[in-house]
Amino acid sequence: MSHLSDAQLQELQNTLLEEKKDLEHHFSANGEENTALGESLTDSTGDLSTVDNHPGDLGTEVFERERDLAVNDTLNDELDQVNQALGKMEKGTYGVCEVCGQDIPFERLQAIPYTAYCIKDTPEKSLRNDRPVEEQVITPPPTGAGEGRQEYDRRFDDADAWESVEEYGTSNSPAMAAKRDVEDYDDGM
Incomplete structure (x- = not known):
C-alpha cells in the first residue's frame, strides 16, 4: 500500500511523463545518433579538414564536443531514472527508498520525482580530489615567484x-x- 494518495501519484506521474517527453525531445531534436555524438569531428563542424587556420579554433570545437557529450550523458542518465520511476509506479513500488525501505516524503518526490532514495540514504556525489599525475614530475617554481x-x-x-x-x-x-x-x-x- 502506497503512502501517496491517488491525486499525489497522478501529479507525480504527470511530472515524470512531462520530464520524459522533454528529454526525448532533446535527443530527437539533436538527432538520435547525436546522443553519443557518433559522427566525426569534421562531420559535426562541417569543415573539410580538422586542420584550421588557427589551432585555437580546433580546441574550441573539441571543448564544445566534450561539453555536449557530458550534457548528453547526464540527460541520458536522467531519462533512465525517469523510466525506472515510471516502471516502479506500474509495479506499485514507487516512493519507497531503495536502501532503507522507508517511504520517501511527497515533498521530496515533488522536487525530484525520479529519486529512488530518501534524503538520509542519498548517495554522495563528490568531486574527485586526486591530482593529475603530471604534478609529480613538474619542477616547482622558484621561491618568491609570482606576486611580490x-x-x-x-x-x-x-x-x-x-x-x-x-x-x-x-x-x-x-x-x-x-x-x-x-x-x-x-x-x-
Missing part, C-alpha cells in the same frame, strides 16, 4: 628594465624633443 617576487629576491628582471632604460633618456634627438631649445639628449624628455 621583487620584494624577496632583489634580482634584476623585466620590471626593473624600464627604470634602467629611463636613466638614459629617450631616443629622440634634441631637434625632435618635446621641449623647445634642447641641446642635450637627456634634456629632451
Whole structure:
C-alpha cells in the first residue's frame, strides 16, 4: 500500500511523463545518433579538414564536443531514472527508498520525482580530489615567484628594465624633443 494518495501519484506521474517527453525531445531534436555524438569531428563542424587556420579554433570545437557529450550523458542518465520511476509506479513500488525501505516524503518526490532514495540514504556525489599525475614530475617554481617576487629576491628582471632604460633618456634627438631649445639628449624628455 502506497503512502501517496491517488491525486499525489497522478501529479507525480504527470511530472515524470512531462520530464520524459522533454528529454526525448532533446535527443530527437539533436538527432538520435547525436546522443553519443557518433559522427566525426569534421562531420559535426562541417569543415573539410580538422586542420584550421588557427589551432585555437580546433580546441574550441573539441571543448564544445566534450561539453555536449557530458550534457548528453547526464540527460541520458536522467531519462533512465525517469523510466525506472515510471516502471516502479506500474509495479506499485514507487516512493519507497531503495536502501532503507522507508517511504520517501511527497515533498521530496515533488522536487525530484525520479529519486529512488530518501534524503538520509542519498548517495554522495563528490568531486574527485586526486591530482593529475603530471604534478609529480613538474619542477616547482622558484621561491618568491609570482606576486611580490621583487620584494624577496632583489634580482634584476623585466620590471626593473624600464627604470634602467629611463636613466638614459629617450631616443629622440634634441631637434625632435618635446621641449623647445634642447641641446642635450637627456634634456629632451
